[in-house]
Amino acid sequence: MAVSIDPIHQFELQPLVTLGHIGKQQLAFTQSALYMFAAVGIIALLTIVATAGRSVVPGRLQSLAETLYEFIADTVHQATGADGKRFLPLVFSLFMFVLILNLLGMIPYAFAVTSHLIVTFGLALVVILTVVIYGVAKHGTHFLGVFVPSGVPKPLLLIMVPIEIVSFLSRPISLSVRLFANILAGHIALKIFAFFVVQLLVAGAWGVLSPLPLALTIALTALEFLVAALQAYVFATLTAVYLADALHPGH
Amino acid sequence: MRLSTEFIAGVIAGGILGYIVDHLFGSKPWGMIVMVMLGFVTGIYNVMRVSGFSGRKTEKDPRQES
Numbered sequence: 001m002a003v004s005i006d007p008i009h010q011f012e013l014q015p016l017v018t019l020g021h022i023g024k025q026q027l028a029f030t031q032s033a034l035y036m037f038a039a040v041g042i043i044a045l046l047t048i049v050a051t052a053g054r055s056v057v058p059g060r061l062q063s064l065a066e067t068l069y070e071f072i073a074d075t076v077h078q079a080t081g082a083d084g085k086r087f088l089p090l091v092f093s094l095f096m097f098v099l100i101l102n103l104l105g106m107i108p109y110a111f112a113v114t115s116h117l118i119v120t121f122g123l124a125l126v127v128i129l130t131v132v133i134y135g136v137a138k139h140g141t142h143f144l145g146v147f148v149p150s151g152v153p154k155p156l157l158l159i160m161v162p163i164e165i166v167s168f169l170s171r172p173i174s175l176s177v178r179l180f181a182n183i184l185a186g187h188i189a190l191k192i193f194a195f196f197v198v199q200l201l202v203a204g205a206w207g208v209l210s211p212l213p214l215a216l217t218i219a220l221t222a223l224e225f226l227v228a229a230l231q232a233y234v235f236a237t238l239t240a241v242y243l244a245d246a247l248h249p250g251h
Numbered sequence: 252m253r254l255s256t257e258f259i260a261g262v263i264a265g266g267i268l269g270y271i272v273d274h275l276f277g278s279k280p281w282g283m284i285v286m287v288m289l290g291f292v293t294g295i296y297n298v299m300r301v302s303g304f305s306g307r308k309t310e311k312d313p314r315q316e317s
Contacts, residue, residue, distance in 0.1 A: 163296055166261065166286075166289055167297055170260040170265075177260060
């Protein structure tokens with residue numbers, strides 16, 4: 001076992017340009033930020049450039065952009081109803097950002113930005129703050145109806161309201177942890193199984209077994225592509241569901 | 252994965268809330284104890300809601316697993 005590996009190493013942040021220091025904390029432009037800018041660039045390319053032609057019979061890129069748009073528009077419409085349309089830009093941006101970052105992370109040697117909890121938590125906070133601020137601005141104190149489930153007998157409300165409050169507070173946590181955990185776990189599993197191939201090959205006669213983890217790695221790669229797209233979709237769906245609360249509190 | 256995060260998030264939210272309550276009112280262990288228990292209840296409630304066990308359909312998600 002001369003070779004050793006650290007499956008966590010791929011998630012390390014590498015500063016590209018150091019901008020300065022606040023106290024002892026280094027402020028740097030990391031590869032994570034670079035990937036985020038790249039994702040924004042790709043999204044802009046896909047949506048602005050691809051639809052610039054506005055041809056009636058869309059080309060490849062244009063039809064891809066249109067399909068994605070229609071898909072998210074449908075999801076938002078189903079979750080929030082007709083007046084949820086104003087949140088479509090937010091949900092679409094979040095969906096594309098997460099999707100492109102997830103897919104960028106699947107490129108070998110690339111860095112998966114969404115495997116960092118702080119990034120996903122930041123995105124989840126955007127969603128929850130939008131819900132709270134919009135809900136309070138639109139409905140005022142009536143927004144507190146979110147915490148009162150309908151069709152529950154009066155005495156039970158004493159227990160249900162605190163549960164609903166904690167449930168509401170747990171939303172940004174579950175939203176961010178789900179995305180982060182899926183991506184992190186997937187990348188670590190891929191790395192470990194891929195390393196089994198190498199380990200078996202250097203272990204002499206055991207090398208006969210090496211195609212097994214290789215097949216598993218290939219299967220896992222396919223699964224990870226599924227997870228990458230699915231998690232972006234789940235993030236968008238749940239965002240729309242939470243925004244529905246801001247539009248219609250106390251259903 | 253979906254259900255477990257839902258449960259864990261409830262407990263974590265309860266824990267954070269309990270810590271804040273203790274910090275504000277100096278009621279050292281009690282806020283944490285009560286809030287984490289409430290967090291457990293919330294976690295179970297979240298899981299029931301997401302898995303469609305309870306009657307409420309607000310957070311029905313087309314995808315349940317993974």
